[in-house]
Amino acid sequence: MNSDFSFPAFSPSAPDEQPPNDDSLAPTADASSSERQDAERQDPERQDAERRDVPQVRLKGESGRLLLLLPPELDTPSAPNTWAEVCQQLNQRLMSGERFWQPHTPVHLIARDRLLDGRQLQTIADTLAAAQLTLKRIYTSRRQTAVAAAMAGFSVEQQSPLAQFNAPEEGKALVEPLYVQSTVRSGTEIRHPGTVIVLGDVNPGGSIVAEGDVLVWGALRGVAQAGSSGNGRCLIMALRLEPTQIRIADFVARAPEAPEQYQPEVAYVSSGGIRIIRAADFARDRTT
Amino acid sequence: MSRIIVVTSGKGGVGKTTCTANLGMALAQRGHKVAVVDADFGLRNLDLLLGLENRIVYTAVEVLAGECRLEQALVRDKRQPNLVLLPAAQNRTKDSVSPDQMRKLVNALTKVFSYILVDSPAGIEMGFLNAIAPAKEALVVTTPEISAVRDADRIVGLLEANGIRNAHLIINRIKPAMVAQDKMMSVKDVQEILAIPLIGVIPDDEKVIVSTNRGEPLVLAADANQRGLAGQALQNIVRRLEGETVPFLDLTPPADDFLARLRRLFRPTE
Ligand SMILES: Nc1ncnc2c1ncn2[C@@H]1O[C@H](COP(=O)(O)OP(=O)(O)OP(=O)(O)O)[C@@H](O)[C@H]1O
Ligand SMILES: [Mg+2]
Numbered sequence: 389m390n391s392d393f394s395f396p397a398f399s400p401s402a403p404d405e406q407p408p409n410d411d412s413l414a415p416t417a418d419a420s421s422s423e424r425q426d427a428e429r430q431d432p433e434r435q436d437a438e439r440r441d442v443p444q445v446r447l448k449g450e451s452g453r454l455l456l457l458l459p460p461e462l463d464t465p466s467a468p469n470t471w472a473e474v475c476q477q478l479n480q481r482l483m484s485g486e487r488f489w490q491p492h493t494p495v496h497l498i499a500r501d502r503l504l505d506g507r508q509l510q511t512i513a514d515t516l517a518a519a520q521l522t523l524k525r526i527y528t529s530r531r532q533t534a535v536a537a538a539m540a541g542f543s544v545e546q547q548s549p550l551a552q553f554n555a556p557e558e559g560k561a562l563v564e565p566l567y568v569q570s571t572v573r574s575g576t577e578i579r580h581p582g583t584v585i586v587l588g589d590v591n592p593g594g595s596i597v598a599e600g601d602v603l604v605w606g607a608l609r610g611v612a613q614a615g616s617s618g619n620g621r622c623l624i625m626a627l628r629l630e631p632t633q634i635r636i637a638d639f640v641a642r643a644p645e646a647p648e649q650y651q652p653e654v655a656y657v658s659s660g661g662i663r664i665i666r667a668a669d670f671a672r673d674r675t676t
Numbered sequence: 677m678s679r680i681i682v683v684t685s686g687k688g689g690v691g692k693t694t695c696t697a698n699l700g701m702a703l704a705q706r707g708h709k710v711a712v713v714d715a716d717f718g719l720r721n722l723d724l725l726l727g728l729e730n731r732i733v734y735t736a737v738e739v740l741a742g743e744c745r746l747e748q749a750l751v752r753d754k755r756q757p758n759l760v761l762l763p764a765a766q767n768r769t770k771d772s773v774s775p776d777q778m779r780k781l782v783n784a785l786t787k788v789f790s791y792i793l794v795d796s797p798a799g800i801e802m803g804f805l806n807a808i809a810p811a812k813e814a815l816v817v818t819t820p821e822i823s824a825v826r827d828a829d830r831i832v833g834l835l836e837a838n839g840i841r842n843a844h845l846i847i848n849r850i851k852p853a854m855v856a857q858d859k860m861m862s863v864k865d866v867q868e869i870l871a872i873p874l875i876g877v878i879p880d881d882e883k884v885i886v887s888t889n890r891g892e893p894l895v896l897a898a899d900a901n902q903r904g905l906a907g908q909a910l911q912n913i914v915r916r917l918e919g920e921t922v923p924f925l926d927l928t929p930p931a932d933d934f935l936a937r938l939r940r941l942f943r944p945t946e
Contacts, residue, residue, distance in 0.1 A: 594829075
């Protein structure tokens with residue numbers, strides 16, 4: 389069944405202590421290349437630990453209205469959620485979701501502890517309006533944001549900061565899938581606490597980090613990570629799987645040699661490594 | 677309605693300024709009133725390529741500071757009266773101008789000019805943000821190299837995020853012989869990644885360098901031989917900009933390159 393296995397794969401969990409107990413853990417041919425893999429593996433991994441919890445802008449349907457959830461303001465200097473990025477993420481989410489709501493659906497902005505001035509609120513309202521959505525109400529835990537919103541003529545509700553603290557994410561079910569209906573280009577990183585579906589290509593330099601599966605209805609040429617909070621049963625699938633790197637849970641694999649011909653493939657974790665199999669065979673294995 | 681087009685790339689040295697100068701000149705030759713704006717503050721050289729360096733008195737910075745009027749800063753081209761240059765300051769950094777100021781400047785130009793081409797600096801920082809701020813359309817320039825294409829891809833994403841969806845691709849410095857030998861990315865390879873409409877393919881041609889050094893845009897040359905394929909490719913871009921359907925130049929290497937043809941013949945088709 390694993391005839392299609394082509395990735396050098398290994399488990400990053402304490403690789404030095406445990407001797408490999410499976411063929412798939414065997415390092416690649418020469419020592420220098422396996423060292424390079426290690427270096428590649430550990431650095432991004434550490435960054436990930438910091439970035440893993442950084443949420444992005446989210447749109448969530450809830451009983452006929454849309455909730456627009458902004459990521460919380462972070463104090464760490466490396467925090468990537470600058471205002472420009474929030475705008476960029478909002479644009480991308482709107483571009484990708486148009487099919488999922490009707491024009492003039494009311495939007496409730498959940499600003500949490502983010503400081504927003506009148507101009508920024510207006511930008512959000514305008515961006516929504518351009519997608520034919522109406523900003524109905526703003527929820528915030530910051531007095532300043534509430535005042536700015538009221539002055540700019542929005543209806544606003546100030547909540548106690550405590551109400552904003554979401555219950556700890558432990559053991560939580562995944563949120564609904566995120567559709568990304570565009571090319572994920574170099575420099576763009578999409579993170580989502582659920583499954584990510586890309587209708588387009590993921591280009592080299594682009595990356596997808598999903599707590600659920602990653603499905604690319606196009607060519608996956610960048611980096612994809614499924615089960616980012618540790619779920620090794622998550623999958624990565626693409627019509628054309630030619631990634632820079634893929635990760636599932638804690639497993640990492642680099643791109644295999646380019647095959648003669650591309651066909652839809654699935655990457656999954658099995659006996660301690662990432663394996664790749666033709667989508668047709670994968671489905672057959674699962675059903676028979 | 678004037679068209680405001682930014683010429684941008686991400687990676688440096690791929691031919692933004694060369695394209696801006698030539699496209700601006702070619703548009704002016706077709707009878708349009710054209711302003712080319714140098715947004716590369718601190719590293720300007722659009723004036724050099726146009727051969728107008730010695731006629732600069734004021735720059736955009738003096739206009740913004742209210743030290744002169746906009747008309748005073750515009751440098752008129754003697755060879756082509758339809759073309760003016762708004763120079764950038766050489767002694768200031770890219771942070772001395774803001775996106776809002778760029779918008780104001782360019783907006784003022786739209787009253788008189790029907791085409792405004794903005795030459796963007798390399799990179800994705802302030803200078804780039806300034807250059808794209810007023811633009812409604814973009815020409816993304818790349819060379820057929822992995823690094824240039826990667827940067828161009830980033831640029832297309834940033835343009836989209838900033839509301840510029842109308843972007844066209846120019847592939848510059850293609851070397852047909854190298855492509856035929858599989859030593860260089862082909863037009864198709866580049867397009868497959870960038871996935872935006874192609875508006876021009878310019879061959880690598882030393883005539884471009886000669887014209888750069890002379891301060892005479894290639895499209896100014898009187899006869900077609902002097903303009904070469906590169907000059908013709910640039911003129912074709914302008915025609916496509918104006919909505920004409922112009923077939924792309926046949927850049928396959930000359931027939932005498934028998935080996936290359938053989939190789940092409942035997943290469944597995946994708
Ligand atoms: N098609 C071409 N054939 C040969 N040389 C070229 C071609 N296009 C550009 N060049 C040369 O490449 C060099 C860089 O071009 P240019 O200054 O237009 O790039 P740029 O993208 O504006 O650079 P920068 O990022 O520094 O502003 C110049 O010397 C130019 O003559
Ligand atoms: Mg330049």
